[in-house]
Amino acid sequence: MKIRNYWNLRDWGAGVWERANRPQRVAIAITSIILVGLLPFAGASFLATPIASYDAVLVYPVGVFVLMALGLNIVVGKSGMLDLGYVAFFAIGAYTMALMGTHTGLNTWEIMPFGIGFAMLAGVLLGLPTLRLRGDYLAIVTLGFGEIVRLVVLNSTWSKGPNGIANIPMPPDIGPLKFKLDDQKVFFWVVVIMILLTIWMIRRLSVRRPGRAWEAIRQDEDAAELMGVPTLKYKIWSFTLGAAVGGAAGVLYGSKNLFIAPEMFTLNVSILILSCVVFGGIGNIWGVIVGATILGYLPDRIRFISDARLLVFGTVLVVVMNFRPDGLLPRKKREKAIVKKGVNA
Amino acid sequence: MFAVLIDQFWSLTIAGIALGFIYVLISLGYTMVYGVLRMINFANSEIFMWGTFGTVITSRDIFHYTQTSEPAKGAKLVLVLVTSLLMSMLVAGLTAVFVEFVAYRRLRMKGTNRLATLISAIGISIALQEIMRLLTHSRPVGAPRILEKIILTEVWGANIRLDTVITIIAAALIFFILERFIKLSRMGKAIRAVSMNEDAAKLMGVNLNRVITTTFLVGGLATGAAGFFYITVFEYTKFNIGFTMGMAAFTAAVLGGIGNIRGAFFGGLSLGLLEVYASAVLGTQWKAVTVFIVLVLVLLFKPNGLFGEAVQTTRA
Numbered sequence: 001m002k003i004r005n006y007w008n009l010r011d012w013g014a015g016v017w018e019r020a021n022r023p024q025r026v027a028i029a030i031t032s033i034i035l036v037g038l039l040p041f042a043g044a045s046f047l048a049t050p051i052a053s054y055d056a057v058l059v060y061p062v063g064v065f066v067l068m069a070l071g072l073n074i075v076v077g078k079s080g081m082l083d084l085g086y087v088a089f090f091a092i093g094a095y096t097m098a099l100m101g102t103h104t105g106l107n108t109w110e111i112m113p114f115g116i117g118f119a120m121l122a123g124v125l126l127g128l129p130t131l132r133l134r135g136d137y138l139a140i141v142t143l144g145f146g147e148i149v150r151l152v153v154l155n156s157t158w159s160k161g162p163n164g165i166a167n168i169p170m171p172p173d174i175g176p177l178k179f180k181l182d183d184q185k186v187f188f189w190v191v192v193i194m195i196l197l198t199i200w201m202i203r204r205l206s207v208r209r210p211g212r213a214w215e216a217i218r219q220d221e222d223a224a225e226l227m228g229v230p231t232l233k234y235k236i237w238s239f240t241l242g243a244a245v246g247g248a249a250g251v252l253y254g255s256k257n258l259f260i261a262p263e264m265f266t267l268n269v270s271i272l273i274l275s276c277v278v279f280g281g282i283g284n285i286w287g288v289i290v291g292a293t294i295l296g297y298l299p300d301r302i303r304f305i306s307d308a309r310l311l312v313f314g315t316v317l318v319v320v321m322n323f324r325p326d327g328l329l330p331r332k333k334r335e336k337a338i339v340k341k342g343v344n345a
Numbered sequence: 346m347f348a349v350l351i352d353q354f355w356s357l358t359i360a361g362i363a364l365g366f367i368y369v370l371i372s373l374g375y376t377m378v379y380g381v382l383r384m385i386n387f388a389n390s391e392i393f394m395w396g397t398f399g400t401v402i403t404s405r406d407i408f409h410y411t412q413t414s415e416p417a418k419g420a421k422l423v424l425v426l427v428t429s430l431l432m433s434m435l436v437a438g439l440t441a442v443f444v445e446f447v448a449y450r451r452l453r454m455k456g457t458n459r460l461a462t463l464i465s466a467i468g469i470s471i472a473l474q475e476i477m478r479l480l481t482h483s484r485p486v487g488a489p490r491i492l493e494k495i496i497l498t499e500v501w502g503a504n505i506r507l508d509t510v511i512t513i514i515a516a517a518l519i520f521f522i523l524e525r526f527i528k529l530s531r532m533g534k535a536i537r538a539v540s541m542n543e544d545a546a547k548l549m550g551v552n553l554n555r556v557i558t559t560t561f562l563v564g565g566l567a568t569g570a571a572g573f574f575y576i577t578v579f580e581y582t583k584f585n586i587g588f589t590m591g592m593a594a595f596t597a598a599v600l601g602g603i604g605n606i607r608g609a610f611f612g613g614l615s616l617g618l619l620e621v622y623a624s625a626v627l628g629t630q631w632k633a634v635t636v637f638i639v640l641v642l643v644l645l646f647k648p649n650g651l652f653g654e655a656v657q658t659t660r661a
Contacts, residue, residue, distance in 0.1 A: 082460070129645055137644055139385070140599055144637035147592070155630045267588070271467055278464040311475035317468025318448055325457035 010284065010329045036192055040185040049300040055184045059256060061296035063191030064249050069276040069292035070198045070285060071245025076274065077283035077331075078202075078211070079238040080218030081131070082139040084270050085146025088126075089119040089243040091265035093250020095153060098165040098260050108171035108255040112248060119247025122149075123240040131235045146270050154262040164261025168254050187256050194252065195289075198245055202285055205241075214238055275317060281327030290329055350625045355503035357621045363509045363578060365617020366516035370571035371594035372601070372609040373523065374441070374564035380540035380604040381560045384459060387466035388444045390591020391473035392565050396437035396572025397582040398477065400429040401488045407432075410489035417491050425491050429576075430515075434569035441565025444469050445558055453557070470587075478584040485583040488576045512574045519570050523563060524606055536560055540604065593620065593633075596640050602650025611652045 020028060039047075043054035068090060075083045093115040100111045130141045153159045170179045177186045205211050213234040216224035225231050254260050272295065280291020298316070302309050320328070350357065371393050378386040404410045408425050410417070417425050448469040452462045495507045527533035535556045538546040547553055575590070576582060593616060601612020616636065623635035643651060 076460070082463075130641070133644060133648060137599070137648060140595065141641055141644055143592075144596070144640055148634050148637050151630070151634045155634075267592075275464050275467060278460050282458075282460060307479060308475070311472055311479065314468045314471030314473075314475060318465050318472065321461045321465035321468065322448075322451045325452055325455060325461035327461075 010281070010287070010331075013286065013329075033192075033196070037189060040188050047301075049297075052300050053182075053184075055188060057297065057300045059184045059187045059191055060253060061300070062293055063188055063195070063296075064253055065273065065276055065292040065296035066289050067191060067195050067198060067249045067252075068246055068273045069280070069288045070195065070202065071242045071249065072273050073277050073283065073285065073288045074202060074214075074238050074245070075242040076277055077288065078206070078218065079214035079235060081235060081239070083142045083239070083242070084139045084267070084274065085126075085142035085144070085149075086242070086246055086273055087265050087267065087269040088142075088146040088149040089122060089246030090250040090253070090269065091149050091153065091262075092119045092122050093247035093252075094254035094260045094265070095159060095165075095250075096247070097251040097254030098168050099158070101168045101255065102165060107169065108251065111255075112251050115251035116244045116247045119243045119250070120240045123243030124236060127236040127239040131232060131239060143267065143270070146265075146267060150262050150265050153265070159262070162262060164259060164263075166259045168258050168260065170258065171255050181258070184256070187252075191252065194248060199285055201241075210234060210237055279317065279320060279327055281329040281331060284327070284329055284331040287327050287329030287331070291327060294328075347626060350622060353503070353625065355501040357625055358618065359503055359505065359509055361618035361621035362614065363512045363574075363617070364621060365614035366513055366520075367571045367574050367578070367590075367613075368594045368597045368617050369520055369610050369613030370516055370567045370574070371590060372598035372613050373520070373606065374568035375595050375598040376601075376603050376606060376609040377527075377536070377560050377564040377567075379598070380606075381536060381557055382449070382453070383604075384449075384462055385466075385595070386444075386561075386564070387463060388448065388470035388473060389441075389564070389568055389594075390587035391470045391477075392437050392440045392444065392587075393568045393572050393575075393590055393594075394477060394582070394584065394587035395440045395473065396433045396565075396569035397576050397586065398486070398572075399433035399436035399569060400573045400576040401486055401582060402436075403429040403432040404489050404491050410491060412487055412489055414489060416493040422492065426511075426577075429491070430570060430573045433573040433576075434566045437569025437572060438562050438565035440473065441561040441568070442558060444473075445561040449557075449561075450554075474584055474587065481584055483584065485581060488580045488582065490580060492577060508577050512578055516570070516574055519567065520610060523567055524610075526563070527606055532556070532559055589633075593636065596636055600640060600643055600650055601652050605650070605652065608650055608652040612650065615651070 017025065017028070040055045040058055048054050049057045068086065071089075072083065072086045075081050075086075096115040096118050097108065097111050100106055100114060101108070126142070126145050130138060130145075133141060154162055159165065170181075171190075173179065174186070177189075179186050206214075213224070213229045213231075216227065216229050217231050217234060221231055273292075276292035276295045277288050278291075279295055280289065281287025295313075299309050299313055302312060324330075371389065374389040374392060375386055378384065378389070404425060407428070408417075410425075416422075444466070448465040449462060452465055492508050492511070496504045497507055497510060498505050527536060535546065535551045536559065538549065538551055539553065539556050543553070546556075571590075571594075572582075575586075594613070597612040597616040598609050599612070600616055601608030601610065619639060620632050620636060624632040627635060
């Protein structure tokens with residue numbers, strides 16, 4: 001077991017953080033935020049992506065994946081419900097942006113609350129009847145929901161069907177910072193801010209009543225119910241908060257991409273985001289961020305093997321899961337569910 | 346709106362039953378693995394897709410039929426069809442065993458969380474699909490017509506075609522054989538024992554690894570047979586057909602009660618009929634939506650599926 005300690009980056013990182021005093025912690029946080037903020041300028045280094053534009057890759061997939069993976073982590077990682085239809089909330093956000101952006105004079109920031117609101121509403125509407133189901137049944141119902149949203153959008157006239165919606169407005173400039181299609185640094189900074197807000201929200205919730213309720217539900221739902229935790233209520237909360245993050249990511253994506261079509265919201269996106277969560281280390285936000293960054297970035301970095309890159313991607317998933325089943329940066333041992341053999345999670 | 350449905354009720358019904366039997370066989374692949382491992386076999390859709398290629402390879406590369414050649418007749422026809430069926434089953438069965446070996450075994454032995462296994466299965470299914478995409482250059486592959494689609498008779502205004510009849514009879518037969526295998530054989534008994542209580546089965550001397558491999562193999566064989574019938578009816582395949590068919594078959598398995606072999610039978614048939622009727626009434630583009638809505642409703646009111654034994658209680 002000694003050798004594996006070298007691999008235990010999570011404990012090493014947690015140790016550094018634990019030993020640091022308050023000024024040091026502030027320094028660490030500010031340095032890392034600045035380093036991340038400077039990432040778009042590193043395009044000329046070994047990080048460069050061969051075909052896609054480097055700062056565009058940083059926004060989508062990398063930034064948006066991190067954001068969505070954090071949102072999905074609330075549902076899957078914190079409260080242990082398997083959601084395979086997460087793309088639905090992303091799609092709802094993006095279509096809210098597209099429809100309101102093209103039909104009303106509102107700008108991206110004004111539409112953002114609407115997008116989040118609609119996604120949350122969808123989360124509640126889906127959650128109320130289905131969150132009584134467990135495990136794989138919940139997975140298949142959410143998967144169905146994701147497909148229903150995509151198919152409704154694909155087959156309706158208001159959404160222009162398979163043609164998608166074009167000419168979605170860009171966000172307005174913030175002072176000297178201009179949003180441009182060929183230079184997406186500002187988009188990246190916006191995503192980073194959204195990610196920081198999400199991390200802050202998750203960390204605050206985790207240490208309070210909802211976080212404890214989710215933890216209890218994840219470890220043993222029956223026991224939690226018996227202890228007086230209103231499980232359905234907190235499950236819906238977790239689902240809805242996850243949906244809100246997905247909706248916000250969708251609004252930003254719509255506004256960044258200027259064009260959206262139903263084919264962008266297939267089941268594959270849900271699966272990819274779930275892979276990010278599990279690959280990085282389910283339940284641990286830093287692991288999730290690492291996982292989403294790698295899985296978002298990797299396909300574009302290895303474009304030189306262009307055709308086989310998804311094959312490599314699939315193989316990487318299998319290999320990593322086989323050798324590190326708890327993800328690259330797993331959550332702390334005590335937070336792991338008490339595994340009862342043969343009982344559905 | 347309902348005019349089409351009433352007009353062509355019987356021909357729709359026959360088409361629905363044929364499609365339903367294809368679903369029955371694919372959902373066997375899901376349901377058996379679920380019964381034993383309590384896990385969705387995410388790669389089953391790709392196993393099906395590989396199975397369809399088994400048939401194409403047999404007719405095109407072994408018997409050298411082309412798109413323009415005459416359909417086979419007599420003894421040759423039987424030979425080609427049987428070889429194709431066996432080839433599809435073999436390809437799919439081996440793929441399933443491979444999936445178990447690569448994606449499931451190590452994780453299962455370690456007894457890790459279910460999500461890791463799910464992601465590993467997703468990974469292998471991406472890889473399988475990509476391999477086929479690269480091999481076929483992302484193009485759809487047409488299968489040569491081996492079986493002439495003769496109209497046998499007409500019943501209530503519906504044409505009964507030879508390929509539908511063969512599909513229905515042969516698929517029902519294969520299902521029946523597999524069902525008997527699970528019910529009567531020693532290995533089948535072991536499979537059922539493991540799905541009821543893994544630990545107790547182990548204590549009774551059941552070789553768990555062998556049971557699980559066999560389950561994957563049998564599920565793969567059924568799925569491969571479905572691939573053969575799919576080609577017989579639709580005469581076309583592509584690297585990405587697995588997704589739609591797999592989704593529908595999984596829905597069928599859940600509809601009938603996943604983990605339950607008879608449930609797969611009823612679920613598959615009802616789903617086939619439902620899909621065909623729904624596309625007649627609402628248009629083809631809405632059929633998947635209808636299917637999912639029905640699924641959600643069924644799960645809400647009968648969470649264990651229409652014909653399901655309670656999954657939770659079989660293994661309490």
